[in-house]
Amino acid sequence: DQQVKQNSPSLSVQEGRISILNCDYTNSMFDYFLWYKKYPAEGPTFLISISSIKDKNEDGRFTVFLNKSAKHLSLHIVPSQPGDSAVYFCAALYGNKLVFGAGTILRVKS
C-alpha cells in the first residue's frame, strides 16, 4: 500500500508555461515533504522541501504547496524550461526514513 502517491506517470508542458506536479499522501504522521529531481543515469538530487507547519515554500522558479487537510502537495515550476525535463519524485519524512512516490516524468517541449 503506497503511502505517497503520484498519480500522473507523465506530464508534457510547453516551454515557458507552468508545470504542476501533484502528490498525495495517506499518513498524517508525515511532518516534512521533499521533491527530488532525477535525470537518466544519475542519482536523484534535492529540489525543494516544505515543513508540515507551512503551506508554501518558494525557491526561484520552484514553489511547493501543501494542503494538510487534503493530504496533498504540489510542485509548481514557472516558467518551465527544457532543462527541467526529468523524473520528479515526491517524498515524505517519517522519523529517519523517506517514503517516495513512484515519480512523474516531466517533458518540457521547446
Added chain:
Amino acid sequence: DAGITQSPRYKITETGRQVTLMCHQTWSHSYMFWYRQDLGHGLRLIYYSAAADITDKGEVPDGYVVSRSKTENFPLTLESATRSQTSVYFCASRTSGPYNEQFFGPGTRLTVL
C-alpha cells in the same frame, strides 16, 4: 573522488550468486541509505545506517545484508540473487538531523539472469 560513489555502475549476474554493491562517501555523513528503484514503485528503502555498526531495516530488506564497519562505506550484499532483485540501486547519505538533505550516488544497475 569527492562526494558519494557507487561501484560497480553496471552488473550482470546469475540467479543464486552472491553480489556486493559498494557505496563510499567522503563527507563523513553519519547516515547512509540503500534504495532500489523499480518502475511504478519509485525508490524503496532497503536498509539504512545511523552510524558505524548501527543498521536498521527499511521497507524491503528481505534478501539483502548490509554492514558498516567504517563511517564512509556501506556495502549492500545480495546473498543469493533472484530475478526479482533486478533493479537500479541507489546509495545515499546525510548528516544527522532528519530534515537534512540526502545526497544520492549515481546508482548501480543490477541485472539478475
